[in-house]
Amino acid sequence: xxxxxxxxPKEGLTQVDAGTSGIQGEGNMNGFRIFSYFGRANYTLMxxxxxxxxxxxxxxxRFSKANRWGVFPGFSAGWRLSEEDFIxxxxxxxxxxxxxxxxxxxxxxxxxxxxxxxxxxxxxxxxYSYNGSFSPGAAVTALVDENITWETSSSLDIGLEVGVxxxxxxxxxxxxxxxxxxxxxxxxxxSVMGGISSPFENVGxxxxxxxxxxxxxxxxxxxxxxxxxxxxxxxxxxxxxxTKFRGGDSPDQLYLLREGYSFRTLYGYKAIGIYQSDDExxxxxxxxxxxxxxxxxKYEDLNNDGRLNYEDKMALGNTLPKYTFGISPSFKYKGxxxxxxxxxxxxxxxxxxxxFTDLDWENRMISTRWRDAWSPENPDAENxxxxxxxxxxxxxxxxxxxxxxxxxxxxxxxxxxxPTPMVEKLGLQKIYLYVNGQxxxxxxxxxxxxxxxERNTFNAGYRVYPTPRILSAGINLNF
Amino acid sequence: xxxNKYIIYLLTIVLLLPLSSCDDDFLEFYPEDKITSANFPQNxxxxxxxxxxxxxxxxxxxxxxxxxxxxxxxxxxxxxxxxWGNTPIARAGTGQLNSSDGSIVNFRWTRSYAIIFRAxxxxxxxxxxxxxxxxxxxxRAEARFLRGLAYSILAEGFxxxxxxxxxxxxxxxxxxxxxxxxxxxxxxxxDYNMAIDNLQAEAPELGRATKGAALGMKMRALLYQxxxxxxxxxxxxxxxxNKYGLFPSYEGLFRLENENNMxxxxxxxxxxxxxxxxSLHDQYCGTGTGxxxxxxxxxxxxxxxxxxEMIDGSEVDPNNPYEGRDPRLEFTVVVPGAYIxxxxxxxxxxxxxxxxxxxxxLKHLSARKYRIEPEADLPPSGQSGLNNIxxxxxxxxxxxxxxxxxxxxxxxxxxxxxxxxxxxxxDVKISPxxxxxxxxxxxAKLRHERRIEFALEGLYWSDIKRWGIGSEIYPVExxxxxxxxxxxxxxxxxxxxxQLLPIPDSEISLNENLTQNPGW
Numbered sequence: 001x002x003x004x005x006x007x008x009p010k011e012g013l014t015q016v017d018a019g020t021s022g023i024q025g026e027g028n029m030n031g032f033r034i035f036s037y038f039g040r041a042n043y044t045l046m047x048x049x050x051x052x053x054x055x056x057x058x059x060x061x062r063f064s065k066a067n068r069w070g071v072f073p074g075f076s077a078g079w080r081l082s083e084e085d086f087i088x089x090x091x092x093x094x095x096x097x098x099x100x101x102x103x104x105x106x107x108x109x110x111x112x113x114x115x116x117x118x119x120x121x122x123x124x125x126x127x128y129s130y131n132g133s134f135s136p137g138a139a140v141t142a143l144v145d146e147n148i149t150w151e152t153s154s155s156l157d158i159g160l161e162v163g164v165x166x167x168x169x170x171x172x173x174x175x176x177x178x179x180x181x182x183x184x185x186x187x188x189x190x191s192v193m194g195g196i197s198s199p200f201e202n203v204g205x206x207x208x209x210x211x212x213x214x215x216x217x218x219x220x221x222x223x224x225x226x227x228x229x230x231x232x233x234x235x236x237x238x239x240x241x242x243t244k245f246r247g248g249d250s251p252d253q254l255y256l257l258r259e260g261y262s263f264r265t266l267y268g269y270k271a272i273g274i275y276q277s278d279d280e281x282x283x284x285x286x287x288x289x290x291x292x293x294x295x296x297x298k299y300e301d302l303n304n305d306g307r308l309n310y311e312d313k314m315a316l317g318n319t320l321p322k323y324t325f326g327i328s329p330s331f332k333y334k335g336x337x338x339x340x341x342x343x344x345x346x347x348x349x350x351x352x353x354x355x356f357t358d359l360d361w362e363n364r365m366i367s368t369r370w371r372d373a374w375s376p377e378n379p380d381a382e383n384x385x386x387x388x389x390x391x392x393x394x395x396x397x398x399x400x401x402x403x404x405x406x407x408x409x410x411x412x413x414x415x416x417x418x419p420t421p422m423v424e425k426l427g428l429q430k431i432y433l434y435v436n437g438q439x440x441x442x443x444x445x446x447x448x449x450x451x452x453x454e455r456n457t458f459n460a461g462y463r464v465y466p467t468p469r470i471l472s473a474g475i476n477l478n479f
Numbered sequence: 480x481x482x483n484k485y486i487i488y489l490l491t492i493v494l495l496l497p498l499s500s501c502d503d504d505f506l507e508f509y510p511e512d513k514i515t516s517a518n519f520p521q522n523x524x525x526x527x528x529x530x531x532x533x534x535x536x537x538x539x540x541x542x543x544x545x546x547x548x549x550x551x552x553x554x555x556x557x558x559x560x561x562x563w564g565n566t567p568i569a570r571a572g573t574g575q576l577n578s579s580d581g582s583i584v585n586f587r588w589t590r591s592y593a594i595i596f597r598a599x600x601x602x603x604x605x606x607x608x609x610x611x612x613x614x615x616x617x618x619r620a621e622a623r624f625l626r627g628l629a630y631s632i633l634a635e636g637f638x639x640x641x642x643x644x645x646x647x648x649x650x651x652x653x654x655x656x657x658x659x660x661x662x663x664x665x666x667x668x669x670d671y672n673m674a675i676d677n678l679q680a681e682a683p684e685l686g687r688a689t690k691g692a693a694l695g696m697k698m699r700a701l702l703y704q705x706x707x708x709x710x711x712x713x714x715x716x717x718x719x720x721n722k723y724g725l726f727p728s729y730e731g732l733f734r735l736e737n738e739n740n741m742x743x744x745x746x747x748x749x750x751x752x753x754x755x756x757x758s759l760h761d762q763y764c765g766t767g768t769g770x771x772x773x774x775x776x777x778x779x780x781x782x783x784x785x786x787x788e789m790i791d792g793s794e795v796d797p798n799n800p801y802e803g804r805d806p807r808l809e810f811t812v813v814v815p816g817a818y819i820x821x822x823x824x825x826x827x828x829x830x831x832x833x834x835x836x837x838x839x840x841l842k843h844l845s846a847r848k849y850r851i852e853p854e855a856d857l858p859p860s861g862q863s864g865l866n867n868i869x870x871x872x873x874x875x876x877x878x879x880x881x882x883x884x885x886x887x888x889x890x891x892x893x894x895x896x897x898x899x900x901x902x903x904x905x906d907v908k909i910s911p912x913x914x915x916x917x918x919x920x921x922x923a924k925l926r927h928e929r930r931i932e933f934a935l936e937g938l939y940w941s942d943i944k945r946w947g948i949g950s951e952i953y954p955v956e957x958x959x960x961x962x963x964x965x966x967x968x969x970x971x972x973x974x975x976x977x978q979l980l981p982i983p984d985s986e987i988s989l990n991e992n993l994t995q996n997p998g999w
Contacts, residue, residue, distance in 0.1 A: 028512040035505055061508040068506060114509070118516035120528075124755040128534040130686035131739060132864075134754045137531025138514060139597050143649065190652040190989045192641050194596030195589040199649070249653075252988040289974075289981070289999055290570075290577040309578060310988035391567075391580065 030113045033061040050078035060108040064116045070150035074103025095163030106150035115200045143199040153180040172214040181205040188251045204245040210238035228332035235325045266316040268396035269299040295374040295385030316398045317349030319457040335417045344407035353400040354462035406444040406453040430478035438470040520604045533597040543776035546583040551777045553937035558782040558955040563839040574969045578981035585983045594629035598622040620677035624688040627670030634663040638979045656992045671697040692745035695870045707882035723872040727905045730810040744870040757862035766845040767834045768822045775835035779812045792910040813845035820854040843960035848935045949973030
């Protein structure tokens with residue numbers, strides 16, 4: 001909401017109501033509604049065999065009446081092997097469980113509130129004036145697909161839980177296979193549609209295959225004077241592939257959706273160097289309408305036709321991380337405790353073309369890497385020559401792509417609990433002092449430019465609000 | 480097995496009620512701040528909203544890199560003007576354009592199809608509402624006029640393009656092919672002819688399309704196709720309206736107080752004020768004064784200035800080059816030593832004077848046509864209310880002269896028409912051309928007159944292409960006041976494939992049936 005009035009009758013009156021002229025206001029409310037049924041049944045047989053079935057039915061106001069409902073069942077079964085006699089006798093094994101599940105879930109969480117409804121926009125931009133008078137106008141500015149419905153993902157998960165030495169060491173290992181179909185996406189549409197925004201459509205199918213490990217070690221020392229130690233480690237590996245997509249016919253775009261490729265694979269020209277001379281550029285791009293010059297990026301001419309166009313674009317790397325991991329050690333001794341949480345990602349590609357990395361941007365404050373720009377005196381430079389208004393080097397290409405691995409100290413806390421007798425003397429149950437830090441540091445691969453590497457990999461890092469580093473200290477008193 | 484060995488949890492029994500009834504009201508939830516297709520269009524007001532929505536696309540906002548009409552900015556693609564910043568429009572005139580460029584390549588294409596999309600939507604909406612047939616036919620004719628205008632921009636710029644006359648699906652859009660250039664022009668003619676038959680000489684509101692506007696734009700479309708006999712016929716129809724003539728003042732033509740004057744056949748309407756219906760033209764393209772920098776995105780070149788004649792037909796005095804020149808020079812160009820907005824130009828010679836944008840290396844000439852003066856009347860950013868003229872009667876006179884010359888008609892009649900431009904206005908009176916010229920001589924005079932009369936109005940680019948004079952005039956060096964070359968237009972000579980713009984690369988990648996223009 002926005003409201004404004006001006007000219008309060010007396011100086012110092014600062015509330016909107018006090019204004020006497022220029023009354024303006026704007027604002028509106030949007031919303032969507034979801035209506036659901038949910039049911040679940042659990043059944044355990046002899047503490048060994050576990051079964052569960054559930055079903056949910058959801059309806060969303062984001063879809064038209066005929067396409068509103070989605071029904072999503074789920075089943076799971078578990079076998080506690082450690083309850084079986086033949087395992088019970090093995091003293092080292094404290095827990096052993098096999099489990100399997102299959103279930104479906106729906107997704108309707110897309111931008112916009114009535115994505116199936118043709119909206120006739122009405123605003124100043126769609127209006128005109130005749131002979132000096134304003135005349136409001138309206139137009140359709142977005143296409144819709146009235147038949148869109150739930151995106152559905154089916155997950156199959158087979159897992160093993162092991163605990164040994166009284167659960168000092170526990171391991172969970174899972175294999176999963178998740179198939180998502182009727183993916184809700186907006187695809188680029190030809191401009192002969194008038195440049196209006198493209199509809200959400202249910203297109204395509206993709207698969208995530210992966211494994212996940214969670215390993216934990218605890219030395220089971222809980223006494224105040226004992227050194228307690230816990231170490232957690234988790235690792236997930238995911239292989240993603242778009243398995244079906246409009247029969248292979250898919251538009252070229254930077255974040256590509258195409259059969260056989262990972263979801264939103266980066267797609268563009270491959271930068272293979274920098275032209276060292278005008279002649280080299282002319283020879284390489286001899287049939288191109290625009291001839292690059294010495295100092296410009298050299299892109300691979302895939303079809304060797306001496307020109308650069310969409311046929312020379314290729315996959316430049318996955319934007320979904322292959323590996324994500326976490327490490328969480330913690331220590332306890334004589335009332336002190338220290339907890340750390342490291343998180344990281346391996347094998348992801350980030351496209352970083354924004355107002356700090358690219359010269360060709362309105363906001364011309366640029367990063368220091370441009371100190372190493374090509375010039376005849378600096379022919380081995382990493383970066384093309386410095387120039388503004390340089391669309392050639394700004395093409396979507398691998399020059400802007402980095403393969404990034406990073407590890408980050410996400411959280412650290414050091415605390416101290418005062419001894420119980422002393423606390424009780426004060427009539428309290430607990431006194432705990434702590435200092436805590438979040439987002440302390442990250443170590444990222446060379447070449448990554450930008451703020452925190454823990455960021456959305458589906459955009460160019462433009463207008464990213466950096467993650468703050470938060471340091472806090474506190475005291476907990478329990479009465 | 481015994482029952483007591485079973486531990487049974489039954490938290491919930493699944494009750495899938497018939498999926499209807501009470502939840503319906505809950506989910507029947509619709510926007511209350513937007514018009515939706517559920518209740519639109521219903522009446523004439525709705526139709527009027529849609530019509531204004533088509534006209535809205537005539538306005539250019541970010542004018543220096545758009546170029547639908549472009550006006551002075553489009554002259555930056557010709558020897559007339561220099562656009563700084565190496566924009567795609569400038570590169571269209573230097574031989575450095577690329578099919579993946581945005582701006583003029585993508586903008587012209589997309590904006591034209593936006594007009595077509597909205598016009599088609601309006602045409603279909605007209606079939607759904609119940610309003611009197613005579614009103615309907617006017618709306619229909621305006622939609623056809625605007626659609627024809629869009630196709631003419633496409634045909635002139637890109638050649639043959641996909642022709643879309645109804646709402647199409649995205650699937651069809653991904654497979655549509657290009658029509659020939661001739662077929663595209665035929666569509667332009669069909670749209671304009673329908674508009675001519677159904678529009679009145681006076682529009683319901685000043686600024687909307689009229690019969691004269693449709694005839695005038697048809698004239699231009701025929702001229703661009705080289706159909707000179709038909710040009711002459713259409714001009715007879717325009718003159719039969721008895722509505723248009725030369726405005727007595729060339730300088731006054733481009734002033735706020737004279738908008739919609741007798742010479743204007745069709746223009747883009749702007750107003751200042753809070754509804755964002757103004758133009759950024761003055762801000763992006765104007766001359767800086769005092770502490771306020773303006774964009775100077777296009778400025779005239781020496782090549783243009785040198786083309787202006789002396790009033791008396793004599794040679795220009797190199798020591799006093801701006802004295803005694805065709806008055807249109809100073810109405811179009813801020814020359815060194817002239818005043819604009821009360822400041823003397825340029826400031827490197829007159830400290831504290833007017834100046835071009837610091838990013839513009841051409842500092843000794845600036846554009847005056849379409850500038851708002853005096854300084855006290857300058858609008859806030861984006862609120863210039865000055866209309867941009869798409870077609871004016873001087874173009875009818877010169878098109879008639881050109882058609883007579885090209886059809887080898889009465890050359891003296893053609894020269895008389897050119898002399899009207901040179902002598903009839905109160906503020907432009909230069910020596911008339913002599914009678915008895917050959918066709919060749921008359922053609923040269925006509926082309927020269929057209930360039931001068933319409934300098935910085937965005938017509939020269941099309942004229943260069945249709946006259947096929949690129950190889951004669953290029954390369955052209957643009958120099959700053961010290962004689963340094965700051966840009967060379969087509970340094971290796973004109974490139975013939977620049978007769979057509981490239982189809983946007985992004986468009987071809989979405990539709991394998993679209994072929995690229997040769998050479999791109």
